[in-house]
Amino acid sequence: MTVRLTCPEPGRRMDGGNNSPVVLEKKKSPAGLTLAPADCLWTTVRDGAVMLRMEETGPASEPPVTVVQMFQDTVQRYGNRPAMAVKRDGQWKALTYLQYHEQCRAAGKSFLKLGLERFHGVGILGFNSPEWFIADVGAIMAGGLAVGIYNTSSAEACQYVAENCAANVLVVEDQQQLLKILQIEDQVPHLKAVVQYCGDLQMRRPNLYTWKEFMQLGTDIPDSKLDEICRTLKANQCCTMVYTSGTTGPPKGVMLSHDNVTWMVKTFGKHYGLQENEVMLSYLPLSHVAGQLYDIWLPMCIGGTTYFANPGALKGSLVNMLKEVQPTMFFGIPRVWEKIQEVAEAMASYNFMNNNGRHWLADKLVLKNIQTGLGLDRCTHCHSGAAPIMKETLEYFMGLNLQLMQLYGMSETFGPYMVSAQSNFRIGSCGKTLPGCRTRIHMPDKDGIGEICSWGRNIFMGYLNMEKETTDALDKDGWLHSGDLGKFDQDGFLFVTGRIKELVITSGGENIPPIPIENAVKKELPIISNAMLVGEGRKFPSMLLTLKCSVDPVTGEPQDDLTPEAVHFCQQLGSGATRVSEVVSTKDPVIYDAVQKAMERVNLKALSNAQKVQKWTILKKDFSVAGGELGPTLKLKRSVVIEMYKECIEELYKV
Numbered sequence: 001m002t003v004r005l006t007c008p009e010p011g012r013r014m015d016g017g018n019n020s021p022v023v024l025e026k027k028k029s030p031a032g033l034t035l036a037p038a039d040c041l042w043t044t045v046r047d048g049a050v051m052l053r054m055e056e057t058g059p060a061s062e063p064p065v066t067v068v069q070m071f072q073d074t075v076q077r078y079g080n081r082p083a084m085a086v087k088r089d090g091q092w093k094a095l096t097y098l099q100y101h102e103q104c105r106a107a108g109k110s111f112l113k114l115g116l117e118r119f120h121g122v123g124i125l126g127f128n129s130p131e132w133f134i135a136d137v138g139a140i141m142a143g144g145l146a147v148g149i150y151n152t153s154s155a156e157a158c159q160y161v162a163e164n165c166a167a168n169v170l171v172v173e174d175q176q177q178l179l180k181i182l183q184i185e186d187q188v189p190h191l192k193a194v195v196q197y198c199g200d201l202q203m204r205r206p207n208l209y210t211w212k213e214f215m216q217l218g219t220d221i222p223d224s225k226l227d228e229i230c231r232t233l234k235a236n237q238c239c240t241m242v243y244t245s246g247t248t249g250p251p252k253g254v255m256l257s258h259d260n261v262t263w264m265v266k267t268f269g270k271h272y273g274l275q276e277n278e279v280m281l282s283y284l285p286l287s288h289v290a291g292q293l294y295d296i297w298l299p300m301c302i303g304g305t306t307y308f309a310n311p312g313a314l315k316g317s318l319v320n321m322l323k324e325v326q327p328t329m330f331f332g333i334p335r336v337w338e339k340i341q342e343v344a345e346a347m348a349s350y351n352f353m354n355n356n357g358r359h360w361l362a363d364k365l366v367l368k369n370i371q372t373g374l375g376l377d378r379c380t381h382c383h384s385g386a387a388p389i390m391k392e393t394l395e396y397f398m399g400l401n402l403q404l405m406q407l408y409g410m411s412e413t414f415g416p417y418m419v420s421a422q423s424n425f426r427i428g429s430c431g432k433t434l435p436g437c438r439t440r441i442h443m444p445d446k447d448g449i450g451e452i453c454s455w456g457r458n459i460f461m462g463y464l465n466m467e468k469e470t471t472d473a474l475d476k477d478g479w480l481h482s483g484d485l486g487k488f489d490q491d492g493f494l495f496v497t498g499r500i501k502e503l504v505i506t507s508g509g510e511n512i513p514p515i516p517i518e519n520a521v522k523k524e525l526p527i528i529s530n531a532m533l534v535g536e537g538r539k540f541p542s543m544l545l546t547l548k549c550s551v552d553p554v555t556g557e558p559q560d561d562l563t564p565e566a567v568h569f570c571q572q573l574g575s576g577a578t579r580v581s582e583v584v585s586t587k588d589p590v591i592y593d594a595v596q597k598a599m600e601r602v603n604l605k606a607l608s609n610a611q612k613v614q615k616w617t618i619l620k621k622d623f624s625v626a627g628g629e630l631g632p633t634l635k636l637k638r639s640v641v642i643e644m645y646k647e648c649i650e651e652l653y654k655v
Contacts (some may be wrong), residue, residue, distance in 0.1 A: 009341065013183055020028045036234040041478040042462040043255070044470050045120040046145060046166070049236045050461050051477070052259055059267050059436030060457055064235035066258040070266075075101045078276055078303035085129050086308045094451070095130060097303065103130075107138025108226050109218025114193045114207075118143045119238065121165030121190075125149040125158060126173025128282045129313045131197035131211055132596055133296055135171045136240070136286075142169070142227045146240040147253075148287030150632045152625055157251075159184035161243055163255055164464060166190045178208075200553060219326060235259040238461055242411045243291050245631045254289075255466035256413045263457040263547065264414045265293065265301040267436050271419065272381060273330070276303035279378075280401055281327045283309035283318060285632045291387060293415040294331050304329075314625075315556045315636070319343050322375025322653075328379040334389035335634040338502065339398055347373050359365075359568070367401055377401055383407050384418055388496060389634055390519045394427055406430045407454075408496060412460040412473065412480055418494045429493040434458075439494065441487060441531060449497055450485040453479040485513075502638065504535050510610035512541055517602065521545070524598035527562075527569045527591070530623045532641055533613070536647050540614040540650040544645060545595070546622040547580050558622035584620050592618075616654045619645065 036049035041049055055061050065073075079098040087095055087359045095103070122139035124132055124147065136146040147165045149158055151173065162170060166191055172178045178196055185191055197211040207215070209543060233239070235258040246645040268274075282295040283324050299306045307325040310317060319340060322330070332340070347370055371377040382397070385407035397404050407416035408430035418439065420431030433439045437456035444450035459480050462470040474480055486496040498513030505511055514533035521531040521543065531550040535541035548566040550559040560579045562570070575590040577583045581593050595616065603612040623629035629641050642649065 009591075013234045014223070018084050027030045033233070035236045038236055041459075042463055042470055042474050044462045044467050045462060046238060046255070048238070049234060049256065053455065053457050053459065055436075058428070059270075060263075062263065062266070062436075064259040065262050066230075066233045066235050067137070067239055067261055067297070067300075068230045068233055070262045071104070071137065074300055074303055078335070081276060081303055082305045083308045084133065084308070085128055087310070092307075094305075100130075100134070103134050103215070104137040104141060105223075105226060106215050106218060107134050108141035108229075109221035109223075110214050111139055111142040111144060111214075112170060112221050112225065112229075113217040116142050116144045116168045116192075117190075119145060121147045121162070121167035121241070122164065123149050123158070123162050123167045123170045124145045124286070125153070125170065125177045126151050128286050128291070128295065128308050129173070130308070131171070131196065132286055133306075135195075135197070136296065139169075140239045141226060141230055143233070144456070145238055146243065148285070148292070150243075150245075150287045153184040153633050154303075155180040159187050160251065161253075162191065165241060168192045169195065171197060174278065175202050186252065187589050225470070235262070240292070241464065242292065243287065244411060245635070245637070252466055252469055255461040255464055256414055257461050260414045260458055260460060261297050261437075262301070267277070267457075268293075268415070268419075269298060269302045269433060271434060272421065274298070274302045274381075278302060278304035278329050279325065279327045280304060280306045280329055281309055281321060281325045282306050283313040283321065284331070284333075288633050288655045289409075289411040289415050290331055290333075290633070294329070312553055316551055316553045319374055323373070324375070326375055326378045328378050329383070330379050331383040331384040331385065331407075332377065333633055333635070334384060334393065335387075337384055337389060337393055337397070341393060342563070344370055344374055344396075344400065346564065358494060365370045370400055371402065374400075379409055381405070383416075385409065387632055388633050390523060391428055392523055398621065407425065410482060410493060411575075412452055412482075413456075414460065415457045417454055417456060417458055426489070426491075426493045429489070429495050431494065432492050433494075442479075442481065444487065449485055450487070451500065452482045452484045452486045452494070452496070454482065455479050499638065504541060506532055506535055506538060506540065506610060510608065511609050516614065517541075517606075518543075520602045520605065521598065521613075524601055525595060527566045530629075532636060532638065534642065534652075536642075538653055542615040542649070543599075543613050544641065544648065545616055545618045547583060547618065549580050549622050553622070556624055556626045558624050558627070560621075580621065617648055617652060 019101055024224045029064055038049040038051045041051055052064055061408060075097050080096050082094040083097040084095050085099040090437055094443060095550060100649050122135060122144045122526055124135050126132060139146045145165060149161050167188060169192060170181050172181055181194055191206040195209045201210055238255045239258045240256050242254045279297055285289040286292060295306050309321040313321055324501050375640060382404050385406045389406060394404050403422055405420040408418035409416035415439040417428040417434045419434050424432060437454060437458060440453050442451040442453045483500050484496055485498045485500060486494055487496055503516060504513045504514050517530040517533055522528050528545055530546040532544045533541050535542060548563040550561045550563060567578050573590045573594055575588055599613050606612045625632060629637055631637055
């Protein structure tokens with residue numbers, strides 16, 4: 001099914017008062033590039049095409065290019081610059097842009113040798129590495145669709161994504177990931193081959209290859225064949241897919257066009273004035289849109305260098321990697337910044353002075369030493385996104401002279417389109433609309449709060465094979481409805497106030513946004529790691545709490561030992577507890593009394609009686625990716641937690 005294009009009404013209020021009309025204009029493409037025929041803004045078929053949301057002037061009027069053209073342009077300008085570096089056998093090994101390009105072409109020819117069909121998927125399952133990048137870009141060069149699969153996915157989840165994207169080839173990291181695929185290979189009808197990019201194969205079977213074997217497969221494929229495919233790629237067709245986490249239903253395949261990718265990274269890079277000397281650290285899952293934008297495509301656009309973290313980065317070694325790499329740009333989700341803050345506080349041997357809500361250090365030398373100790377002394381672009389961040393965390397890093405720029409976006413917008421900058425900053429805000437994009441608030445209430453909607457060249461093509469979900473997300477005028485609530489201030493700064501689907505609605509009909517309350521509890525209680533409001537359909541809200549504890553650096557499993565910060569908190573109150581089990585099993589009266597008093601302080605600031613937390617419980621272990629409560633980017637899976645801890649929740653509501 002297709003829809004005819006209806007443009008937004010001229011004069012409609014959009015991004016904080018910008019009344020410019022949206023005009024779709026057919027622009028001349030660069031030499032040798034034509035667009036595929038299209039008469040609508042969305043599609044749900046993998047070989048479909050969409051109209052580009054181009055405008056008459058400004059950033060949105062830029063001619064479209066494919067990712068292959070963008071890559072070729074970068075190679076011409078920066079061919080001898082390091083594109084990436086990975087540490088192997090204790091040594092950093094770099095790959096120049098010319099070498100990177102050659103290896104992507106070799107991978108593309110090998111995919112063709114394996115029988116990769118046009119617009120069929122190449123699924124990549126594993127931790128960040130040069131091979132991940134090369135498989136991704138090589139698949140696109142060969143006319144396929146690059147598809148990341150979270151390395152924490154179960155065999156069943158892998159099967160769902162592989163079947164949904166009609167994967168011809170699956171590229172896996174090691175034996176552990178390979179075993180998942182072997183469990184489900186018979187249920188992936190289009191699968192032709194599997195490639196393992198790390199370690200030796202522990203078994204031999206047809207159509208199973210090591211990375212070295214794979215890269216040699218296509219040597220007899222003529223360059224002209226690959227060149228011809230590259231020439232036929234269209235900027236308004238799909239090149240890569242990002243799957244949603246599936247916390248509210250089956251994962252959705254977010255189809256992203258060449259133009260989504262190239263236009264976004266060029267505009268984003270230009271907005272921040274990024275140069276070829278930028279250094280990034282790749283540690284977030286590459287199956288996530290933030291990892292894709294920051295690690296693969298943005299460096300490729302500007303000629304920057306990506307360093308790969310080790311697989312334990314999110315399990316405790318991130319700061320060590322930061323110190324070694326010293327990135328100039330770093331993106332972290334709020335949970336990551338909180339962890340970095342804990343490290344900084346452990347280093348600190350100084351006192352903060354408070355001035356008008358901002359923290360300043362008495363000793364500038366100590367400040368510089370802490371920046372260096374965190375590996376952020378060269379970082380001129382510190383970004384936070386994917387979830388709301390606490391004001392106190394922002395203020396803490398401002399005290400370290402590290403201004404965290406909040407961003408707002410989603411997979412469907414190929415990353416952030418609301419951006420902050422040092423010259424355009426307001427604490428608590430996600431900033432202003434990226435040039436060339438447009439934002440409006442749908443059905444605002446008396447306080448100006450409504451659903452955040454967006455429009456621009458960055459808006460996704462549609463969800464693969466999901467027509468209803470696509471038309472639910474994109475209205476008849478082509479605006480993307482985010483599901484998030486927010487408002488603009490008088491200067492055009494966006495403030496996100498909550499998420500429609502995350503509202504806790506009590507039996508009395510009160511709509512309660514959980515995140516502000518959860519953040520308030522964490523602010524009052526330094527011992528709390530995670531706080532989650534519950535109470536859907538109940539008479540009052542309650543809260544699940546977890547304590548800060550050590551984490552197994554290999555498995556990521558939360559341990560019983562409290563963190564030094566948590567132990568110190570206990571000692572200050574007069575408790576000798578050093579383990580989570582000690583606190584919970586005895587209901588340590590000192591700790592439990594402190595929690596109750598903190599909850600009462602939070603309730604004093606509640607907007608209504610219905611938003612006051614009536615009951616709470618401390619769980620026996622912290623939430624984690626390994627435990628299933630957190631997603632791959634450490635985002636809370638609320639529906640999963642509710643199911644896992646339903647008995648604890650029921651106890652809270654017993655009379």
